[in-house]
Amino acid sequence: xxxxxxxxxxxxxxxxxxxxxxxxxxxxxxxxxxxxxxxxxxxxxxxxxxxxxxxxxxxxxxxxxxxxxxxxxxxxxxxxxxxxxxxxxxxxxxxxxxxxxxxxxxxxxxxxxxxxxxxxxxxxxxxxxxxxxxxxxxxxxxxxxxxxxxxxxxxxxxxxxxxxxxxxxxxxxxxxxxxxxxxxxxxxxxxxxxxxxxxxxxxxxxxxxxxxxxxxxxxxxxxxxxxxxxxxxxxxxxxxxxxxxxxxxxxxxxxxxxxxxxxxxxxxxxxxxxxxxxxxxxxxxxxxxxxxxxxxxxxxxxxxxxxxxxxxxxxxxxxxxxxxxxxxxxxxxxxxxxxxxxxxxxxxxxxxxxxxxxxxxxxxxxxxxxxxxxxxxxxxxxxxxxxxxxxxxxxxxxxxxxxxxxxxxxxxxxxxxxxxxxxxxxxxxxxxxxxxxxxxxxxxxxxxxxxxxxxxxxxxxxxxxxxxxxxxxxxxxxxxxxxxxxxxxxxxxxxxxxxxxxxxxxxxxxxxxxxxxxxxxxxxxxxxxxxxxxxxxxxxxxxxxxxxxxxxxxxxxxxxxxxxxxxxxxxxxxxxxxxxxxxxxxxxxxxxxxxxxxxxxxxxxxxxxxxxxxxxxxxxxxxxxxxxxxxxxxxxxxxxxxxxxxxxxxxx
Numbered sequence: 001x002x003x004x005x006x007x008x009x010x011x012x013x014x015x016x017x018x019x020x021x022x023x024x025x026x027x028x029x030x031x032x033x034x035x036x037x038x039x040x041x042x043x044x045x046x047x048x049x050x051x052x053x054x055x056x057x058x059x060x061x062x063x064x065x066x067x068x069x070x071x072x073x074x075x076x077x078x079x080x081x082x083x084x085x086x087x088x089x090x091x092x093x094x095x096x097x098x099x100x101x102x103x104x105x106x107x108x109x110x111x112x113x114x115x116x117x118x119x120x121x122x123x124x125x126x127x128x129x130x131x132x133x134x135x136x137x138x139x140x141x142x143x144x145x146x147x148x149x150x151x152x153x154x155x156x157x158x159x160x161x162x163x164x165x166x167x168x169x170x171x172x173x174x175x176x177x178x179x180x181x182x183x184x185x186x187x188x189x190x191x192x193x194x195x196x197x198x199x200x201x202x203x204x205x206x207x208x209x210x211x212x213x214x215x216x217x218x219x220x221x222x223x224x225x226x227x228x229x230x231x232x233x234x235x236x237x238x239x240x241x242x243x244x245x246x247x248x249x250x251x252x253x254x255x256x257x258x259x260x261x262x263x264x265x266x267x268x269x270x271x272x273x274x275x276x277x278x279x280x281x282x283x284x285x286x287x288x289x290x291x292x293x294x295x296x297x298x299x300x301x302x303x304x305x306x307x308x309x310x311x312x313x314x315x316x317x318x319x320x321x322x323x324x325x326x327x328x329x330x331x332x333x334x335x336x337x338x339x340x341x342x343x344x345x346x347x348x349x350x351x352x353x354x355x356x357x358x359x360x361x362x363x364x365x366x367x368x369x370x371x372x373x374x375x376x377x378x379x380x381x382x383x384x385x386x387x388x389x390x391x392x393x394x395x396x397x398x399x400x401x402x403x404x405x406x407x408x409x410x411x412x413x414x415x416x417x418x419x420x421x422x423x424x425x426x427x428x429x430x431x432x433x434x435x436x437x438x439x440x441x442x443x444x445x446x447x448x449x450x451x452x453x454x455x456x457x458x459x460x461x462x463x464x465x466x467x468x469x470x471x472x473x474x475x476x477x478x479x480x481x482x483x484x485x486x487x488x489x490x491x492x493x494x495x496x497x498x499x500x501x502x503x504x505x506x507x508x509x510x511x512x513x514x515x516x517x518x519x520x521x522x523x524x525x526x527x528x529x530x531x532x533x534x535x536x537x538x539x540x541x542x543x544x545x546x547x548x549x550x551x552x553x554x555x556x557x558x559x560x561x562x563x564x565x566x567x568x569x570x571x572x573x574x575x576x577x578x579x580x581x582x583x584x585x586x587x588x589x590x591x592x593x594x595x596x597x598x599x600x601x602x603x604x605x606x607x608x609x610x611x612x613x614x615x616x617x618x619x620x621x622x623x624x625x626x627x628x629x630x631x632x633x634x635x636x637x638x639x640x641x642x643x644x645x646x647x648x649x650x651x652x
Contacts, residue, residue, distance in 0.1 A: 003082070003086070003091065003093065004067065004082075004516075004517075004518045006089070006091055007066075007082075007085050007086055007089045007091050008052060008065065008066055008067075009290060010089040010090065010091065010290075011066060011085060011088060011089050012049070012052075013047060013049065013052045013053070013054065013065070013066045013069065014030065014047060014049050016066065016069060016070060016073075017030075017032075017047050017054065017069065020035050020073065021033065021035050021045065023047060024043065026046075028048075028049070028050060029046055029047060029048050029049065030046070030047040030049065031043045031044075031045065031046050031047075032045050032047075033045060034056040034058055034059070034060055035073065036056065036060050036062070036072060036073075037056070037058065037059045037060050042058065044056060044057040044058030045057075045058070046596070048596075052065060052066060053065055053515070054068075054069055055596065057596075057597075063515075064515065064517055064520075065515070065516060065517050066085070066517075067081055067082075067085065067517035067518065068517040068520075070084065070085065071517065078517070078518075078521050106175075106178070106232075107232060107233070109171070109175060110175065110178060110179045110231075110232065110233055111208060111209055111233070113166060113171050113175055113176065113179045113181070114179055114181070114201075114209035114210070114211070114212075114233070115209055116165075116166060116169055116171070117162060117166070117179075117181050117212070118151050118153065118201050118209065120153070120162055120165050120166075121152075121153025121154055121155055121162075121199040121201075121212075122151060122152075122153045123153075124153060124154045124155070124156050124161075125147075125152065125153045125154040125199075129154070129156050129157075130153075130154035130156075132217055133154040133198045133217055134147075134154070136198065136217065137152060137198070140263060140267070140360065140364075141267065141270075141360070141364040142266065142267070142270065143270065146266060146269070146270045149245070150200070150201070150245075150266050151201040152198065152199065152200060152201075152266075153198075153199040153201070154197075154198060154199060155192065155194035155195055155196065155197045155199050155214060156195070156196065157195050157196040158192070158195070159191045159192060159195065160190070160191055160192055161192065162176075162181060162182070162192045162194075163176060163182055163190055163191070163192055166181075173189065173190045176190055177190060178231060178232065179231060179233070180193065180211055180212070180228035180229045180231045180233075180234055181193055181194065181212070181228070193226075193228075193229075194212060194214040194226065196216070196217055196218060196221065197214035197215055197216055197217065197226065198214065198215045198216075198217060199212055199213070199214050200212065200213040200214070200215070200241070200262045202227075202228070202234070202239060202241055202280070203243075203244045204239060204243070204244065205240070205243040205244055205247055205291060205294075206244065207244040208233075209233070210228075210233045210234045210239060211227065211228030211231065211233065211234030211236075212227070212228050213225060213226070213227050213228075213241070213262055213280060214226045214227075215262070227280065236280055237285040237287055237288065238285070238287040238288065238291070239280070239288075239291075240277045240278065240279060240280075240288055240291060240292070241262060241265055241277060241278040241279075241280050242265040242266075242269065242276060242277045242278060243277050243291065245269060245274065246265075246269070246274055246275055246276060246277050247295050249274035249275045250275045250277075250295045250296050251295050251296070253275050253296075254296055254298055255275060255296055255298040255299070255300060256275055256276075256277060256292055256295065256296050256298070256299050256300070257273065257275050257276045257277070257299075257300045257302055257374065258276075258277060258278065258279065258284065258299060258300065258301050258302060259276055259277075259278050259302050259359050260278060260279075260358075261278060261358070262278065262280070263358065263360050264276065264278060264358055264359040264360050265277060265278045266360065267358075267359065267360025267361075267363055267364060268359055268360065268363055268370070270363075271363035271364070271367045271370070272367065273363065273367075273370060273371075276359070284301075297347060298347040298348075298349075299347070299348050299349070300349045300350070300351055300374060300377045301348070301349070301350045301351070302350075302351045302353060302359060302373070302374075302377075348380045349377035349378060349379055349380060349383075350377060350378055350380060350383035351373050351374060351376060351377035351378070352378075352383075353373065380410060381407065381410045381411055381414065381423045382423075382426075384406065384407055384410055385403075385407055385423075385426065385427055385430055388403045388406060388407065389403060389430055389431075394430075394431060394432065400431045400433060403431060404427065404431060404433075404438060407427055408427075408438060411423045411424055411427070424438055424439070476515060476585055476588045476589065476592070477515075477516065479581055479582075479584060479585040479588070480513075480514050480515065480516060480519045480585060481519065482581055483509075483513075483578065483581055483582060483585065484514075484519050484522045484523060484526075486578050487522075487523065487526045488522065488526065488541060488545070491526045491529050491530060491537040491538065491541060492530070492537060493575060493578070494509065494526060494527065494530060495530070496575055497509055497575070497578060497579060497582065500575070500576075500579045501579065501582065504579075504583075504631035504634055504635075505627060505631065506583075506586075506627060506628070506631055509523075509582060511523065511524065512589075513582065513585060513586065513589070515589070522545060525540075525541055525544050525545045526541065528540070528544070529541050529544070576635065579635065580632065580635055583628050583631055583632050583635075584632075586624075586628050587625065587628050587629075587632075590621050590624050590625045590628065591625075593621060594618065594621050594625075597614060597617055597618065597621075
């Protein structure tokens with residue numbers, strides 16, 4: 001994760017916009033008057049909290065992310081904005097300007113090493129040496145296709161089989177240790193960290209390799225499960241196993257199901273329940289809940305019913321309360337004074353699993369039974385009441401007080417007043433106390449609780465992403481990244497790209513093609529490098545690109561460094577692929593803008609455009625899409641099609 005991405009994950013755009021703009025909620029989004037131009041007629045400034053982006057649909061016709069907003073509002077450059085937001089987010093910046101170039105390439109090398117390790121483990125699983133591991137997986141009901149999709153493998157029992165293979169591929173001992181797949185040996189050298197284990201690759205939410213989990217095959221070996229050590233890439237508390245394959249399903253279903261183990265996740269996915277993820281044997285952390293918030297606010301905890309599982313559930317629930325957003329609700333107190341009470345803006349439920357049966361075993365025996373268990377998930381308040389009172393001496397006044405102290409804050413987080421009242425009554429009956437006593441205890445807790453929330457409110461909430469627009473945003477982030485990486489490696493090719501775009505009847509590549517502030521600035525550096533002639537373009541980029549803020553380190557093998565050795569047809573193909581990349585990028589931008597306008601015109605109370613203006617914009621966007629679609633077809637051999645389009649279809 002780049003520094004910019006880390007900062008964005010910790011801060012909320014709404015907090016910054018609200019400092020100077022009076023925002024009004026419109027559905028999931030917020031509208032207000034644009035702070036960058038004079039306008040008192042129509043609130044054409046929109047903030048999309050779930051994509052953490054903003055756009056002015058009026059005179060400015062600009063938009064961007066958190067960095068772009070702060071830069072425009074304060075008139076700062078990127079370095080100043082980076083320092084300011086890093087301080088607000090609690091992120092330590094080791095460098096503000098040019099980073100140590102090898103660090104970026106080292107991270108890329110670690111990714112390549114881990115992918116090579118996945119392949120090694122996969123091959124060993126399918127060899128005679130992996131027969132026991134493969135038999136175990138099939139005994140657990142996994143199909144060959146599932147084993148392949150999840151990249152499961154086998155670490156052989158030898159002390160240095162993986163190390164020998166990785167060295168053959170050009171990796172050294174230090175890289176293997178830094179990637180977490182080898183340990184240093186006393187006296188020099190290394191030995192494989194994982195031996196005679198079933199291996200589970202662990203990827204981040206976007207599919208990048210971070211590390212491994214290994215399960216023993218010999219019951220006498222300890223520990224039963226072993227994860228990669230903490231490395232530059234792997235931090236178990238910030239990852240959720242299976243999120244890369246579950247995130248789209250979580251968005252579509254609006255719910256995430258959290259189970260305990262690797263096999264639980266894989267078995268559920270194979271049975272069609274593809275919204276399952278796992279915290280990999282730990283209690284849910286704040287970082288994991290922040291990751292979840294990007295995709296859903298509805299969570300079902302389906303952890304083991306034993307004491308350890310119960311403790312993990314309760315700790316996870318407390319973490320959820322501290323991490324998931326709290327919404328302010330206006331209330332009048334007994335004296336008629338207006339104040340704000342916070343309510344948990346999340347639906348957290350808990351389901352109890354049958355004793356001694358894992359989720360993957362349940363769905364293997366009867367897939368419909370799992371759905372029934374999910375349907376019976378209890379609201380968090382009910383589960384906690386039952387869990388805390390189970391086996392307790394409810395005649396002991398101290399026990400009653402402690403249980404009430406844990407349950408009442410959960411009840412007060414419930415948004416609906418009728419539900420809150422019902423839960424208070426249930427708790428009073430369960431503890432066999434007068435409900436008025438619970439109200440009194442709650443009032444004594446309120447001041448402490450409000451102070452605690454005020455302290456946490458000083459730390460802006462992290463960003464989340466939108467179900468409706470985020471699929472386009474995800475695609476464009478990757479496309480923008482790909483284009484920037486290419487241009488950083490071969491800046492002079494910007495001229496060739498512009499020439500091909502012009503030949504297709506389209507505008508040159510420009511700032512508007514990049515939505516992320518970091519990628520937009522990187523493009524600006526490339527463009528400025530070509531406008532000057534004091535030093536080479538590459539040297540200019542090396543001096544002026546604050547690459548520590550970007551995850552855009554150019555890959556070393558994008559093209560052969562010796563350009564003269566590269567056949568011209570291959571160079572043309574690479575260039576053509578980049579043009580197609582830009583066209584798809586623009587397709588997604590048009591699609592995203594169209595979705596935004598349709599949403600604003602149909603679901604907001606005060607429409608930013610008249611019907612005539614909206615119709616004109618939609619026609620303009622449609623024409624842009626037609627030009628791009630025809631250009632993509634023209635890439636197959638008839639680029640002149642776009643140039644023969646009527647003038648009314650052309651931009652500008």
